[in-house]
Amino acid sequence: MSAWKLGLSRRLIVPLLALLLAPLTALAHEARPAYLAIAETAPGQYSVLWRTPMLAGMRLPVALQLPQGVRDLRPPQYDELAESRVERRWIDAGKGGLQGKRIDFRGLELTITDVFVRIERLDGAHSTEIVRPSRPYIEVPAPRGGLATAQAFLLQGVEHILFGADHLLFVLGLLLIVKDRWMLVKTITAFTLAHSLTLAAATLGYANIPGPPLNAAIALTILFLGPEIVRSWRGETSFTIRHPWVVALAFGLLHGFGFASGLTALGLPHDEIPFALLSFNVGVEIGQLGFVALILLLLRAFKVLEMHWPLWLERTPGYIVGSLGAFWTIQRVMLIVSGE
Amino acid sequence: MRPNTVRLILIGCIMLAPTCAHAHAQAGDASGFLTGFLHPLTGLDHIIAMVAVGLWGAQLGAPAIWLLPVTFPIVMAFGGFLALIGVPVPAVEIGIALSGVLLGVAVMMESRPPLFLALAVVALFAICHGHAHGVELPPATSGLTYSIGFVVATGLLHACGIGVGTIHRWSYGRLALRALGGLISAGGIFFLAQAFT
Amino acid sequence: MTGWRVWAHSAFYGVGLILSSRPAAAHLVQTGLGPVYDGVAHFVVSPEYLAPIVGAAIYAGFGGKAPARRAIVMLPLFWFAGSLLGELPRAPPLILPTWLVLIGIGAFVAADLPLPAALRIALCSMVGIALGYSNGLIAAGAADPLRSALGATAAVFIVTSLASAAAAATSGWIRIVFRVLGSWIAASGLLALGWALH
Numbered sequence: 001m002s003a004w005k006l007g008l009s010r011r012l013i014v015p016l017l018a019l020l021l022a023p024l025t026a027l028a029h030e031a032r033p034a035y036l037a038i039a040e041t042a043p044g045q046y047s048v049l050w051r052t053p054m055l056a057g058m059r060l061p062v063a064l065q066l067p068q069g070v071r072d073l074r075p076p077q078y079d080e081l082a083e084s085r086v087e088r089r090w091i092d093a094g095k096g097g098l099q100g101k102r103i104d105f106r107g108l109e110l111t112i113t114d115v116f117v118r119i120e121r122l123d124g125a126h127s128t129e130i131v132r133p134s135r136p137y138i139e140v141p142a143p144r145g146g147l148a149t150a151q152a153f154l155l156q157g158v159e160h161i162l163f164g165a166d167h168l169l170f171v172l173g174l175l176l177i178v179k180d181r182w183m184l185v186k187t188i189t190a191f192t193l194a195h196s197l198t199l200a201a202a203t204l205g206y207a208n209i210p211g212p213p214l215n216a217a218i219a220l221t222i223l224f225l226g227p228e229i230v231r232s233w234r235g236e237t238s239f240t241i242r243h244p245w246v247v248a249l250a251f252g253l254l255h256g257f258g259f260a261s262g263l264t265a266l267g268l269p270h271d272e273i274p275f276a277l278l279s280f281n282v283g284v285e286i287g288q289l290g291f292v293a294l295i296l297l298l299l300r301a302f303k304v305l306e307m308h309w310p311l312w313l314e315r316t317p318g319y320i321v322g323s324l325g326a327f328w329t330i331q332r333v334m335l336i337v338s339g340e
Numbered sequence: 341m342r343p344n345t346v347r348l349i350l351i352g353c354i355m356l357a358p359t360c361a362h363a364h365a366q367a368g369d370a371s372g373f374l375t376g377f378l379h380p381l382t383g384l385d386h387i388i389a390m391v392a393v394g395l396w397g398a399q400l401g402a403p404a405i406w407l408l409p410v411t412f413p414i415v416m417a418f419g420g421f422l423a424l425i426g427v428p429v430p431a432v433e434i435g436i437a438l439s440g441v442l443l444g445v446a447v448m449m450e451s452r453p454p455l456f457l458a459l460a461v462v463a464l465f466a467i468c469h470g471h472a473h474g475v476e477l478p479p480a481t482s483g484l485t486y487s488i489g490f491v492v493a494t495g496l497l498h499a500c501g502i503g504v505g506t507i508h509r510w511s512y513g514r515l516a517l518r519a520l521g522g523l524i525s526a527g528g529i530f531f532l533a534q535a536f537t
Numbered sequence: 538m539t540g541w542r543v544w545a546h547s548a549f550y551g552v553g554l555i556l557s558s559r560p561a562a563a564h565l566v567q568t569g570l571g572p573v574y575d576g577v578a579h580f581v582v583s584p585e586y587l588a589p590i591v592g593a594a595i596y597a598g599f600g601g602k603a604p605a606r607r608a609i610v611m612l613p614l615f616w617f618a619g620s621l622l623g624e625l626p627r628a629p630p631l632i633l634p635t636w637l638v639l640i641g642i643g644a645f646v647a648a649d650l651p652l653p654a655a656l657r658i659a660l661c662s663m664v665g666i667a668l669g670y671s672n673g674l675i676a677a678g679a680a681d682p683l684r685s686a687l688g689a690t691a692a693v694f695i696v697t698s699l700a701s702a703a704a705a706a707t708s709g710w711i712r713i714v715f716r717v718l719g720s721w722i723a724a725s726g727l728l729a730l731g732w733a734l735h
Binding site for chain 1: 574575701702706
């Protein structure tokens with residue numbers, strides 16, 4: 001146990017993890033995916049909904065390019081909402097429909113945005129796929145089963161947490177405070193339970209917190225951990241240091257709402273939600289446990305090698321948690337105040 | 341015990357790291373790795389020979405048990421290299437089929453030739469297998485990822501053989517191993533017959 | 538605080554400050570996180586970088602804990618330096634052939650060559666700077682080469698730490714497993730050479 005103590009609070013490494021996280025100050029906002037829904041309304045005819053996220057009034061520089069030979073049945077409609085831009089089209093793709101044809105997302109390769117594509121056929125069969133910047137197009141497939149949909153949401157869940165620097169930073173902060181294995185298990189379990197609960201509640205529509213205050217509150221949870229980490233360095237104690245799982249449980253509720261915003265941003269139709277929710281949640285847990293395992297393995301590696309980092313390097317991760325938490329809190333509060 | 345577990349986890353991570361990486365790789369790379377990985381697993385003649393190498397190594401014990409899996413991939417790659425630069429190796433298919441028969445017999449008889457002889461035999465077969473695969477490498481996939489997948493799959497087949505071969509320490513296990521060797525040589529004879537027809 | 542510490546402090550936080558002082562770009566989806574993650578991703582999915590780094594780290598770890606400790610610092614550091622050099626405008630396109638790197642490193646690991654610690658570190662540093670340089674050449678065209686280099690360096694650091702610690706902590710048959718890994722690397726390199734000449 002004492003070795004564990006050494007491992008977490010004193011031998012704390014991660015100088016390069018620190019470097020990795022350092023440039024993220026500016027990145028409080030996660031990359032929200034774009035959404036393309038295509039529904040067949042009559043043989044060969046489709047209604048198309050193309051929604052791209054707007055961030056601070058900036059449009060996503062991605063253009064939807066439908067296959068050649070597609071003609072509009074009605075003039076397209078464009079709506080600019082607060083957080084997204086919605087384009088609606090009604091098209092006729094000819095006899096064979098869209099199946100086997102290619103839809104391009106021009107400009108996607110220059111972004112880090114994923115596109116969720118949901119395609120519904122006339123007989124009600126539907127499929128959901130994710131298009132990534134590395135392959136900025138989709139070939140409209142024959143409908144697939146639930147397994148592929150589950151896989152898509154699972155991956156999205158993994159990505160959501162791994163790319164969500166604020167959630168990872170909160171977990172890192174908890175790891176810096178936690179003193180032994182048992183406490184670690186309790187804390188991570190508490191965090192998992194709490195965020196799964198609110199993720200489900202928010203996705204199913206039982207509870208909701210508007211985005212800007214939620215983001216500020218999440219930043220605040222990270223900021224909260226900063227002083228606690230410093231306290232644990234000084235050998236002092238506090239409620240958080242004695243019972244980090246309680247903090248993880250309470251703040252986990254907030255982070256769950258954050259995950260939910262990531263899921264609902266995908267704009268899913270209702271019949272798919274429970275299934276998608278489960279896959280997404282499992283994905284989030286896989287990502288979280290992977291991150292925790294990576295940190296623990298690194299610590300273990302340094303312990304095996306009897307690595308001694310200079311004190312300032314050891315403490316850098318703690319400073320990063322605190323200062324990024326503070327930065328994000330200020331930034332997000334400013335966003336609320338300025339009414340963006 | 342505990343440090344060992346940790347070590348195993350660490351090793352597991354290191355070994356899996358490339359695999360995980362490939363799962364997320366760009367389409368071309370990933371398919372290259374997968375094709376390469378699956379390729380040795382599609383031909384039963386290759387599978388039985390590779391497993392037999394592991395079994396035999398386990399029977400022979402140190403140092404063959406580790407010399408074989410360390411040297412085999414390199415020698416096999418050399419065979420593939422020869423194929424890639426266009427150096428012909430005669431009777432490759434027959435060599436592959438023979439390898440199954442002879443390695444199977446070696447396992448069945450628990451034969452213990454001098455180490456260099458065992459190595460030379462295995463090396464010869466390794467070149468045949470490598471050469472055949474070198475010829476079969478599909479175009480349009482990334483050569484490097486294909487090669488890695490191919491080498492890794494072959495190595496894992498060895499590992500299977502060695503893993504199964506650990507039953508060698510029990511008397512029933514030894515018997516079972518020899519029976520397995522007989523089975524492998526029977527399979528080898530079947531492939532040999534195919535190679536001639 | 539001694540002199541070098543002050544410098545180290547200032548340098549570290551200075552870099553952090555420079556990197557984080559780009560609020561104008563903060564709200565653009567395509568900026569920020571992207572380059573860092575791109576750097577990580579590119580390294581992790583490129584076996585021509587990943588395999589030699591893992592191999593070099595294992596080889597350092599074979600030498601014991603002391604060389605492993607130094608490899609953890611030197612390899613990423615030289616990688617980063619190499620990346621910066623490679624990202625310079627008009628950096629000459631000097632790229633070590635992948636097959637050479639793979640065969641070389643793989644052979645060292647497979648043979649478990651008993652070299653002195655200093656040479657192991659030197660090997661790691663050379664691998665780091667050479668591969669970092671060629672990675673830098675590629676990353677130079679990216680949107681934000683510096684952050685991409687940082688991301689890749691972090692990944693190199695993590696991989697190096699895990700691999701060399703695992704190798705340093707092992708003896709007996711598990712060491713053989715690592716040597717087999719080395720032979721796989723060398724074998725892949727040999728096939729890569731075949732492809733190059735094909």
